[in-house]
Amino acid sequence: MSTTTTSTNRRAVRRRLAVLTAAAATLALAACGGSGFDDGQTGDGGDGGDAGGPLEVLIGSSGDAETRAVTEALDAWSAESGTEANLSVAADLPQQLSQGFAAGSPPDLFYVSVDGFPGYAANGSLEPYGDQIEADFYPTLVESFTYDDTFYCAPKDFSTLALIINDDAWEEAGLTASDHPATWEDLRSVAERLTTDDQVGLTFGPEWQRVGAFMAQAGGGLLDDAGSAAVDSPENAEALAFVQDMLADGIAAYPSAVDAGWGGEAFGLQAAAMTIEGNWVTGALANDFPDVDYTVVPLPSGPGGAGTLQFTNCWGVAADSQNKEAAIDLVRHLVADEQQMTFAEGFGVMPSVASVRDRWSEEFPEQAAFLDGVDDAQGVPPLEGVSEVIADFNAQLEGLAGGDPQAILSSVQSSMEAVAP
Numbered sequence: 001m002s003t004t005t006t007s008t009n010r011r012a013v014r015r016r017l018a019v020l021t022a023a024a025a026t027l028a029l030a031a032c033g034g035s036g037f038d039d040g041q042t043g044d045g046g047d048g049g050d051a052g053g054p055l056e057v058l059i060g061s062s063g064d065a066e067t068r069a070v071t072e073a074l075d076a077w078s079a080e081s082g083t084e085a086n087l088s089v090a091a092d093l094p095q096q097l098s099q100g101f102a103a104g105s106p107p108d109l110f111y112v113s114v115d116g117f118p119g120y121a122a123n124g125s126l127e128p129y130g131d132q133i134e135a136d137f138y139p140t141l142v143e144s145f146t147y148d149d150t151f152y153c154a155p156k157d158f159s160t161l162a163l164i165i166n167d168d169a170w171e172e173a174g175l176t177a178s179d180h181p182a183t184w185e186d187l188r189s190v191a192e193r194l195t196t197d198d199q200v201g202l203t204f205g206p207e208w209q210r211v212g213a214f215m216a217q218a219g220g221g222l223l224d225d226a227g228s229a230a231v232d233s234p235e236n237a238e239a240l241a242f243v244q245d246m247l248a249d250g251i252a253a254y255p256s257a258v259d260a261g262w263g264g265e266a267f268g269l270q271a272a273a274m275t276i277e278g279n280w281v282t283g284a285l286a287n288d289f290p291d292v293d294y295t296v297v298p299l300p301s302g303p304g305g306a307g308t309l310q311f312t313n314c315w316g317v318a319a320d321s322q323n324k325e326a327a328i329d330l331v332r333h334l335v336a337d338e339q340q341m342t343f344a345e346g347f348g349v350m351p352s353v354a355s356v357r358d359r360w361s362e363e364f365p366e367q368a369a370f371l372d373g374v375d376d377a378q379g380v381p382p383l384e385g386v387s388e389v390i391a392d393f394n395a396q397l398e399g400l401a402g403g404d405p406q407a408i409l410s411s412v413q414s415s416m417e418a419v420a421p
């Protein structure tokens with residue numbers, strides 16, 4: 001691969017990463033901005049719609065494919081309902097939503113991320129309509145949008161983490177399908193065999209959104225079963241020690257160590273033979289590294305069993321909307337089985353409803369490992385202030401290779417205790 005081609009690929013991927021990771025992996029708030037702004041985006045803006053008037057819908061889009069799919073879904077609903085729905089695509093989701101609420105003109109319907117959700121629920125910005133939607137949502141997704149025992153908003157789709165393997169590197173190392181790692185010991189073994197002078201065996205981001213999967217596999221997590229802070233636990237200490245050892249031994253590396261911006265880029269540039277990423281990586285690889293052949297398998301189990309992380313958003317309805325009934329009716333359309341499958345085909349997301357689980361797996365067999373993890377997935381706790389806690393955790397995980405895992409966990413435990421009930 002030439003230097004010019006490599007640089008061009010990296011620039012392209014990093015531009016796309018700015019929007020891709022908002023859905024997945026970096027906890028960038030996926031709540032949407034308020035209406036009534038003139039930012040050149042699709043839609044008319046306005047003041048949230050008078051009763052019986054047009055709905056204002058605001059989303060954070062991963063790209064043209066998502067924007068097009070949502071636009072078509074709104075058009076179909078409008079044709080059937082007789083109510084117009086104007087779509088806007090936010091350039092800065094949290095800022096624009098805050099502006100809309102502050103001005104008293106929020107959009108009627110908008111994306112809400114898990115970490116942004118608790119604050120909006122606590123301050124009365126969201127209409128708690130979840131129990132009005134009849135759909136077979138995965139229980140873990142419902143938990144992500146439940147506040148004070150109230151299910152607020154319908155999860156629109158979701159992603160999980162899996163292990164992405166470079167087929168050529170795998171074959172060159174003399175590995176076969178029977179060597180797909182089922183345990184941590186297996187993962188370490190294949191990472192050693194895949195590591196060469198030009199390629200590290202495994203890469204993943206220096207953040208809870210990736211390292212947290214090892215915590216789940218160790219039987220740990222951010223909270224215990226009672227919902228109390230449980231960052232400083234023996235299980236999490238074992239997970240961080242395992243990750244630290246692989247980093248120290250040079251068989252795993254953060255993307256920056258191999259001159260990449262994220263795991264998908266390091267994998268696509270073939271600077272890493274394996275990466276831990278969500279299903280958004282399939283689109284990035286298809287667009288930027290179409291010549292890389294790969295296989296997706298479930299993450300290996302750890303001492304505590306199987307475990308992965310999930311990322312999701314919900315359709316938020318503004319409590320101040322004058323069009324709540326229409327907005328909720330639109331949500332019913334957007335989360336219906338057929339529409340969710342249309343979204344899956346249009347921009348690669350996994351439906352939030354179990355009712356199409358088998359159908360999705362049959363249509364996308366190469367991505368089945370992502371859906372296989374749903375029953376063992378942990379999500380972002382729906383707590384006010386959790387985004388700041390995780391940001392602090394991420395800052396400390398960047399220095400994990402030469403740091404003190406116990407000190408990191410003790411520090412983040414104190415921060416989590418301040419926001420956990």
